[in-house]
Amino acid sequence: MHSGTTLTQFIIEEQRHIAGATGDFTALLNDVVTAIKTISNAVNKGALIGVMGSLDTENVQGETQKKLDVITNDIMIRNNEWAGHLAGMASEEMDNVYSIPTKYPLGKYLLVFDPLDGSSNVDINISVGTIFSILRAPVPNRAAAKEDFLQPGVKQVCAGYALYGSSTMLVLTTGHGVNGFTLDRDIGEFILTHEDMRIPADTKEFAINASNQRFWEAPVQRYVAECLEGKTGPRERDFNMRWIASMVAEVHRILTRGGIFMYPRDTRDPSKAGKLRLMYEANPMSFIVEQAGGKASTGYERILDVEPTDLHQRVPVILGSKNEVDVVVGYHSAPKAE
């Protein structure tokens, strides 16, 4: 018999912190967790059950969909649509908001998610994840319209991610710190293994896709160049670099040992403002990072303060160890070099 606190126990205790939370929140989070366990099983079996490879369809982002993108999206929908806790759902894989079928009751929360982040890695067996964010519906028990989802990240009730790696982990916050749970497959329960996760204020490890270097804006060019200069440059220390191309894995590494992750604005398509999506990647991850003592900025403003204008809008992302994020943000407000 395990001695650790189970996620179920933890959620019930957490619910006491959330103003106005009733059993609804606990039951909703349990449904999300059931979906995550089901996704973990599908991802873990992989080729054994024929879920590898791509479809000949694209999602709203114009990205080719993996079979698992669609399968995991369906798992999130099917596990969360029926219980009466939600007024609607939104996903990276769906153009429009998902309306709860009329046969089911409506509830007071909104669930926003990226069902399988980093899915381009799934065929090469690199860690992927699920990212989710829970908001309050402006009008409970009424079918939510797209506008109801367009709330700044500071309004999130809960944010979390599942990491399908060497072990399956669930990391979440409800605004009172960050806690990590590891799936014990023998009993089908998540057990508290990483209590009160904190991001070190300083780091010597940066993460960015260096192949885009020629498209970065000047402040990011300057920051990365100084990292590469190491001891011989103005930062007077050597840096290490990582890039997994799976945001969930990058953020988990930063929560575990510090670091800074950047997917900056890119001059190729200024309208895109970067690659990562605000509502179901940047906002939930920023909530988690801030709750663990880190910082998350677009370079120009706190990510959690960004007022959304579209369900699938993108933002530049600079997050992680707060003193390092401050350096990059400082370069964004420094006078342009003559």
Ligand code: P6P
């Ligand atoms: P690139 C995965 O597709 C993702 O959305 C994030 O998980 C990841 O950090 C980023 O894109 C990787 O982007 O351009 O390096 O493939």
